Amino acid sequence: MANVKTVLDEWAVKDLEDGSSLKIAVVGCTELGNESRPGIQVIYMGQIINYEPLFVERLAYQAHKAGVDEYLLESYSWMVHEDQYIKNSLVLGFPLKARVEVKTRSSKPVIKEYDLPFEV
Numbered sequence: 001m002a003n004v005k006t007v008l009d010e011w012a013v014k015d016l017e018d019g020s021s022l023k024i025a026v027v028g029c030t031e032l033g034n035e036s037r038p039g040i041q042v043i044y045m046g047q048i049i050n051y052e053p054l055f056v057e058r059l060a061y062q063a064h065k066a067g068v069d070e071y072l073l074e075s076y077s078w079m080v081h082e083d084q085y086i087k088n089s090l091v092l093g094f095p096l097k098a099r100v101e102v103k104t105r106s107s108k109p110v111i112k113e114y115d116l117p118f119e120v
Contacts, residue, residue, distance in 0.1 A: 003029055003031040005028070005030075008026045008027060009024075009026040010024070010025045011024055011110075011112070012024070013103070013107050014107070015106050015107070016106035016107075017106050020104075022084075022102050024086070024100055025044070026041070026043075027040065027041045027043065028040050032050055033053060035052070039051050039053065040114055040116060042088060044078070047076070049088055051116055056090060059073070059090045060092060060096070060120050070089050070090070072088075072089050076088050083103070083105050085101075085102070086101070087099075087100070089101070095115045095119070096115070096120070099114075100113075
C-alpha cells in the first residue's frame with residue numbers, strides 16, 4: 001500500500017516589521033515511521049517533524065520522566081529569538097496532540113493543536 005498524504009492545515013503568521021511570514025503545513029500520512037502506521041508531519045522552514053508511534057512513544061516517556069503534560073521539542077523547534085519563534089510540543093492526554101506555537105515580532109503567539117491518529 002502506498003503512503004497517502006493529505007494536507008490537514010496550512011497557515012502563516014505575518015511579521016509586520018519586515019513583511020515576512022512564518023509558514024506551517026500539517027500533513028496526515030497513512031504510513032509513517034518504521035512500522036508504516038498513520039501519523040502526521042509538521043513542516044516549517046524546510047524542517048519536517050514526523051509524529052509517528054515510535055517517536056511519540058519515546059517523547060511521551062521523556063515527558064513522564066520530566067513530570068510534564070506538555071513536552072517542548074527543543075531540538076525540533078526554532079527558538080533563536082525571544083520575540084520570534086516556532087515551538088513544537090507533544091501534549092499528553094487522550095488523544096495525544098501535536099502542538100505548534102508561532103510568534104513573530106509584531107504578533108501575539110498563535111497556537112494550534114492537532115490530534116494524533118494513534119495512542120502509545
